[in-house]
Amino acid sequence: GNSVTQMEGPVTLSEEAFLTINCTYTATGYPSLFWYVQYPGEGLQLLLKATKADDKGSNKGFEATYRKETTSFHLEKGSVQVSDSAVYFCALSAYNNDMRFGAGTRLTVKP
Amino acid sequence: EADIYQTPRYLVIGTGKKITLECSQTMGHDKMYWYQQDPGMELHLIHYSYGVNSTEKGDLSSESTVSRIRTEHFPLTLESARPSHTSQYLCASRSLAGRTDTQYFGPGTRLTVL
Numbered sequence: 001g002n003s004v005t006q007m008e009g010p011v012t013l014s015e016e017a018f019l020t021i022n023c024t025y026t027a028t029g030y031p032s033l034f035w036y037v038q039y040p041g042e043g044l045q046l047l048l049k050a051t052k053a054d055d056k057g058s059n060k061g062f063e064a065t066y067r068k069e070t071t072s073f074h075l076e077k078g079s080v081q082v083s084d085s086a087v088y089f090c091a092l093s094a095y096n097n098d099m100r101f102g103a104g105t106r107l108t109v110k111p
Numbered sequence: 112e113a114d115i116y117q118t119p120r121y122l123v124i125g126t127g128k129k130i131t132l133e134c135s136q137t138m139g140h141d142k143m144y145w146y147q148q149d150p151g152m153e154l155h156l157i158h159y160s161y162g163v164n165s166t167e168k169g170d171l172s173s174e175s176t177v178s179r180i181r182t183e184h185f186p187l188t189l190e191s192a193r194p195s196h197t198s199q200y201l202c203a204s205r206s207l208a209g210r211t212d213t214q215y216f217g218p219g220t221r222l223t224v225l
Contacts, residue, residue: 098159101154106152
């Protein structure tokens with residue numbers, strides 16, 4: 001079945017460090033890929049998405065590129081801020097139109 | 112901007128009480144979902160609905176029940192709450208229009224059963 005595997009956390013970085021959170025997927029057909037972010041005490045918010053191979057999603061300085069050859073959708077940011085501290089979820093939506101989520105990666109950014 | 116609402120945001124109750132967690136969305140979405148979220152963050156799908164009078168159980172077995180009498184409303188009920196039900200419950204909705212559509216989440220209800 002469809003599934004998403006993402007990098008285990010927690011991840012702790014200093015402010016202005018480079019961030020990578022790995023995400024790989026298994027799916028039938030050509031899924032759409034998403035990154036969601038969850039701030040403390042809140043629900044999940046869409047951060048970015050990509051709908052076909054080689055698409056790059058971007059938002060708030062975060063980027064992720066849909067790599068079909070490696071079945072990956074890694075999240076990156078060049079310089080993290082304390083306000084980026086949150087839990088990040090990778091997700092996919094495939095032919096059956098229901099979403100599958102990764103287990104989440106907690107990021108803590110220290111000043 | 113997501114227009115999906117959950118009430119209450121926080122609930123502390125005693126064992127054996129009946130509770131209903133409310134979820135409403137104003138986007139006209141056909142699909143709605145309930146997730147249980149562990150303290151360790153992973154989301155577990157417990158119920159979903161593809162439209163009025165449609166309800167299905169999700170991947171994680173749950174003693175809760177749901178109903179979908181109106182498109183915009185998807186309440187979750189626990190007939191007799193137990194400490195094992197203590198968790199965060201997230202409601203979500205999505206259009207049926209296509210696989211690229213965003214799934215929107217409510218702010219969650221944090222339930223504590225004493």
